[in-house]
Each structure stands twice: as C-alpha cells, then as structure tokens.
Amino acid sequence: xxxxxxxxxITESTGMRPLRYSINVTLDGCCHHEAGSxxxxxxxxxxxxxxxxxxxLLFGRVTYEMMESAWRRPATGPWPxxxxxxxxxxxxxxxxxxxxxxxxxxxxxxxxxxxxHGDLAEEVxxxxxxxxxxxxxxxxxxxxxxxxxxxxxxxxxxxxxxxAGHGPTLLAGLSERVQLELVDRQEFGSGVVALRYRPAQAxx
Numbered sequence: 323x324x325x326x327x328x329x330x331x332i333t334e335s336t337g338m339r340p341l342r343y344s345i346n347v348t349l350d351g352c353c354h355h356e357a358g359s360x361x362x363x364x365x366x367x368x369x370x371x372x373x374x375x376x377x378x379l380l381f382g383r384v385t386y387e388m389m390e391s392a393w394r395r396p397a398t399g400p401w402p403x404x405x406x407x408x409x410x411x412x413x414x415x416x417x418x419x420x421x422x423x424x425x426x427x428x429x430x431x432x433x434x435x436x437x438x439h440g441d442l443a444e445e446v447x448x449x450x451x452x453x454x455x456x457x458x459x460x461x462x463x464x465x466x467x468x469x470x471x472x473x474x475x476x477x478x479x480x481x482x483x484x485x486a487g488h489g490p491t492l493l494a495g496l497s498e499r500v501q502l503e504l505v506d507r508q509e510f511g512s513g514v515v516a517l518r519y520r521p522a523q524a525x526x
Contacts, residue, residue: 323325323525336407339448339453340457341450341473341474341475341476342456342470343474344369344459344460344479345465345480347476348481348486350491351491352486352489353397353491358486359484361409365514366411367411368510368516369412370412372478373415375455377420377455377457378458379419379420379421380438380449380458380459381423382423382461382462384461385460386423386425389460391411392428395417395512401413403479420435422437422438422508422519423435423437430514466494466495476505476519477519477520478516479517483513486518490511502519504518505520
C-alpha cells in the first residue's frame with residue numbers, strides 16, 4: 323500500500339492524524355546523526371518524500387536547531403554551494419513545512435515554526451486531533467517521551483549498514499516494550515534498509 327494511502331487508512335480508522343517517528347539508525351542501534359552512512363541520492367529521495375507528505379514536523383530544541391542550521395534557506399536566496407542537486411528537493415521540502423518545537427529553554431522560534439506550550443501529551447494530542455494528513459517527529463529525546471505516552475502511530479527506521487560501537491542508542495529508557503508489526507520494507511543500493519512498523523495493537 324502506498325505511504326499516502328496508509329496515512330489515510332490510519333486517519334479514517336482512528337479519526338486523527340497519525341504521528342510517525344523516523345530516524346537513521348546503525349545495525350547496533352546507534353542513532354547519533356554522524357554514526358551512519360553519509361546520505362546518498364536514494365536515501366535523500368526517500369526523506370524528501372517523507373517531508374512532502376507530512377502536514378507538520380515535531381522537533382525538540384536540539385533537533386530543531388540542528389535541522390535549521392543545515393536546511394534553512396539562506397536569506398540571500400540561493401542554496402549554498404556545498405549542497406548537491408539531489409539534496410535541494412529535501413531542503414526545499416523541510417524548509418517549507420510547518421514545524422512545532424518542544425522546548426523549555428527557547429522563548430521564540432521562526433523558520434515557519436511555533437513553540438508548543440503546556441502539557442506535552444495534551445499539546446501533541448491536540449495536533450493529532452486536527453484535520454489533515456500525517457505528523458512527523460525526528461530526533462531522540464522527544465520521540466522517547468512520545469513513545470512512553472503511547473502517541474506514536476508508526477515507527478520508521480532507515481537501518482544503515484554500519485556498526486557504530488557506541489551510543490546513543492535507539493529509544494534507550496523506554497518504559498515498556500512496544501510490540502510492532504512490519505508494514506513496509508524498502509532496500510537501497512547502498513545497503514540501507516527502510517523499515518516501517520506500526521504498534522501491533524493499532525492493527526488488531
């Protein structure tokens with residue numbers, strides 16, 4: 323089933339926008355952004371499609387600032403010379419997408435973003451209850467909190483053919499085991515495997 327159709331299916335069955343957690347991870351579970359393979363055209367096309375079908379993105383402060391420093395369109399207009407042609411569609415997609423930032427230290431954000439205030443569970447549930455398509459969350463700390471609250475509807479891992487030998491590791495500190503069901507798998511020429519899972523109880 324195409325990804326957009328899966329989003330519609332979840333929305334129709336639950337009455338709310340699905341929240342997807344996506345991240346690169348090494349074979350031994352390391353999710354540090356520099357631990358895996360460098361991005362290639364296949365993986366960037368995949369991530370571009372993810373950005374294009376997300377209504378909004380959820381970030382913690384660290385991920386928001388990291389993404390902004392790398393992918394925000396320069397005030398001068400043109401993308402920087404270091405950016406390959408196949409990276410520009412991703413940059414354009416993430417630059418334009420609405421963003422919600424969870425932070426106790428930031429007092430203001432821009433880059434088409436707004437701060438979420440108040441109780442995390444209530445604020446994210448409010449976003450899920452709004453009409454529209456899917457929500458997307460990246461990073462490490464915020465997704466762990468959302469997983470512990472049972473708010474993540476899909477988990478998507480791009481597994482890198484790398485053994486990092488160090489942390490941080492994926493969802494370390496999760497309070498309870500989450501049983502998952504595989505709903506999609508894609509393999510890239512680089513050896514990266516994209517795996518998409520849904521909590522088993524969501525399909526019971």
